[in-house]
Amino acid sequence: MQRLRQLATILGTPAQLIASRVVAAILGGYIFASIVALLLARILPVPAADALMVALLMSFLLYALAVLWVFAARTASLAWLGLALPALLFGVTAWAIGR
Amino acid sequence: MTDGLRQSMSSLHTWGGLLVGWILYFIFLTGTLGYFDTEIDRWMRPELPLRSSAISAEETVERGLIRLNDVAPAAERWRVELAHRGNDTGAHISWRTGRARDGAPGVFGYEPLEEAGTAARRTGGGQLLYQMHYRLHYLDENDAAWIVGFCAMSMLVTILSGVICHKRIFRDFFTFRPRKGARSWLDAHNVLGVLALPFHIMITYSGLVFFMFMYMPYVLDEVYRLDETSQLRFFDNAYPSEPEYPRRSGAQAPLAPIEPILLASAAHGGQLVAVAIHNPGDATARIVVTRAPNTVRSAPQRLTYDGVTGEPIEAPGAAPAAQSAYDALIGLHEGLFAGPFLRWLYFVSGLMGSGMIATGLVLWTVKRGSRQTSGSCVHAVGRLNAVTIIGLPIGIAAYFWANRLLPVDFEHRATWEAHTLFGSWAFTLIHAVMRPVKRAWIELPAVASALFFLLPLINALTTDRHLGVTLPHDGLPGDWALAGFDLTALAVGLIFGATAWYLRVRQGHALSETESASLPVMRPRVKVLR
Numbered sequence: 001m002q003r004l005r006q007l008a009t010i011l012g013t014p015a016q017l018i019a020s021r022v023v024a025a026i027l028g029g030y031i032f033a034s035i036v037a038l039l040l041a042r043i044l045p046v047p048a049a050d051a052l053m054v055a056l057l058m059s060f061l062l063y064a065l066a067v068l069w070v071f072a073a074r075t076a077s078l079a080w081l082g083l084a085l086p087a088l089l090f091g092v093t094a095w096a097i098g099r
Numbered sequence: 100m101t102d103g104l105r106q107s108m109s110s111l112h113t114w115g116g117l118l119v120g121w122i123l124y125f126i127f128l129t130g131t132l133g134y135f136d137t138e139i140d141r142w143m144r145p146e147l148p149l150r151s152s153a154i155s156a157e158e159t160v161e162r163g164l165i166r167l168n169d170v171a172p173a174a175e176r177w178r179v180e181l182a183h184r185g186n187d188t189g190a191h192i193s194w195r196t197g198r199a200r201d202g203a204p205g206v207f208g209y210e211p212l213e214e215a216g217t218a219a220r221r222t223g224g225g226q227l228l229y230q231m232h233y234r235l236h237y238l239d240e241n242d243a244a245w246i247v248g249f250c251a252m253s254m255l256v257t258i259l260s261g262v263i264c265h266k267r268i269f270r271d272f273f274t275f276r277p278r279k280g281a282r283s284w285l286d287a288h289n290v291l292g293v294l295a296l297p298f299h300i301m302i303t304y305s306g307l308v309f310f311m312f313m314y315m316p317y318v319l320d321e322v323y324r325l326d327e328t329s330q331l332r333f334f335d336n337a338y339p340s341e342p343e344y345p346r347r348s349g350a351q352a353p354l355a356p357i358e359p360i361l362l363a364s365a366a367h368g369g370q371l372v373a374v375a376i377h378n379p380g381d382a383t384a385r386i387v388v389t390r391a392p393n394t395v396r397s398a399p400q401r402l403t404y405d406g407v408t409g410e411p412i413e414a415p416g417a418a419p420a421a422q423s424a425y426d427a428l429i430g431l432h433e434g435l436f437a438g439p440f441l442r443w444l445y446f447v448s449g450l451m452g453s454g455m456i457a458t459g460l461v462l463w464t465v466k467r468g469s470r471q472t473s474g475s476c477v478h479a480v481g482r483l484n485a486v487t488i489i490g491l492p493i494g495i496a497a498y499f500w501a502n503r504l505l506p507v508d509f510e511h512r513a514t515w516e517a518h519t520l521f522g523s524w525a526f527t528l529i530h531a532v533m534r535p536v537k538r539a540w541i542e543l544p545a546v547a548s549a550l551f552f553l554l555p556l557i558n559a560l561t562t563d564r565h566l567g568v569t570l571p572h573d574g575l576p577g578d579w580a581l582a583g584f585d586l587t588a589l590a591v592g593l594i595f596g597a598t599a600w601y602l603r604v605r606q607g608h609a610l611s612e613t614e615s616a617s618l619p620v621m622r623p624r625v626k627v628l629r
Contacts, residue, residue, distance in 0.1 A: 037318045046421070052322055053421035057428070059315050060307045064255045068263070071111040072104055098321070 017076045024076070028083045029066035033059045035087050039094040108264035112257055116459050119253040121487045124456045126247060128491055130232035131449025132225065134434055134442050139225025142584040143502045145562040146219045149569070149578045156181050156371045157361050163192045163212055164357060171196060171208055178375040222502055223513045236517060244310050254303045261292065284462045291455040298448040299455070305432035308425065350382040355409035357386070363411070364388040364402050372399065382407060395430040457488045482531045482539065489543040490527030492595070496550035497523035503561045537606055544599035552592030555585040
């Protein structure tokens, strides 16, 4: 019990953790969706204008799935991690292709 | 599926839905009315002639062209626009002299085609009502679009999490247990949600797509970062502008007769909405016939004909696939292609969406109200629910009353119609705060019932476009746009009346029995997110 309390003070109070998830969902989800859409716009094997259109059409689904993930994840830290790592990976890939 | 996942999805559904529910209800209800915007426009302009005495579209075009030949024989372009969905000014002619391209400013002319003396009263009409669902009326257009976008995105997440946390989605589809308190509200919420689920998802997603270039600016910026001209090229591809027409040759040539051209264009389907003529009277004349979309692709069809020979001129090829998908989503959202039956289906689906949001909001308070610890927060939500769910229809009814009761020559009447809507809505807020919540839930539906039920009467007292004239009588065909409005108002009045009566009877029951016997207490499911 003592240990659990210690852990809680390190990670934050329940209210802070929920606030953290809300920020992850709204802001993190938006950035995640933008990055994946950018990658799609660059790699889809169709003319550029079409690829952009498809990517933008998909972006809201990506955003929604990211939000669902944030609230489905077991802990708030895991929620952040699960967004940040793929976003970083896709972002770097998109940047490398776009250079 | 684990219980943990279901519970976190349930929390997301509950709180995400509550946060934006009130604005979403406004968006859904005013948007749903938009499927009958033209009919509402017509009703709000009772000076326009009855449909049964109106002349045909083809005849109107011919009349318009004769008039244009009189007022602007040397114009660069003529245009006859018919009364149709999305045209809120009624049938009119317009013309342009001088070429904007040559640097000359060009002179524009405009004249309504209705006979003198039938100029309609100033009104926001159905157009303003429908625009409220993405402009939120008093707000800046950009701010409104972002707020609506945030709400639509929350709606999408709420729908998806609702589906995930649902245990028996198909069984609940056939389940309704009336008079069981929270259970009944949950059943109603489920039936309304599941029955029209494809519509709810489609309308929410396509609503987001409407503003996607605005909502996702970084992708566009990044893809075309290096090359601004290709960014322009993208928009040129996506939204082709009007093609260039040949310059006036100076050689005179009579215009081809319009009737066979209109007949030929009818083969492409859709309703005739406008006819434009470029370089009338010249050898290079072009006749462009615009027909409303008859497929889900939203763009109207523009059919070009040689103005002298009347021969069709090749239309541009089909749009690329991604463009078509985009057009299809926009077209699905607007429903402009829909015939009367499908339009009613859109309308009913939209009402079911509004009902789903309303029952969801009520469910939040019913679940918490049945607990011992229900506090002032639950009561505040309960009041806001009554104000939103019943107060908005009251405001809309007041909007229609204002259209009939404000002086016809009052200069700012269109503005004040809208002020009446929001003013009376604000009044329901004062009412709900002053009265006990349970009384408000009976009194507000009663007010809404009276306002809608008396609307046809007010209409009959202030205009000569009442049901006695608009329904078929003495062998004359009816004007169903006008009659349908009055009949719908009567039906809505009855529904609100029945609601008020039902809630009164039920609350009488609830008082005579013990609270716990009539409302089975839902076991609160609480999960603290770590």
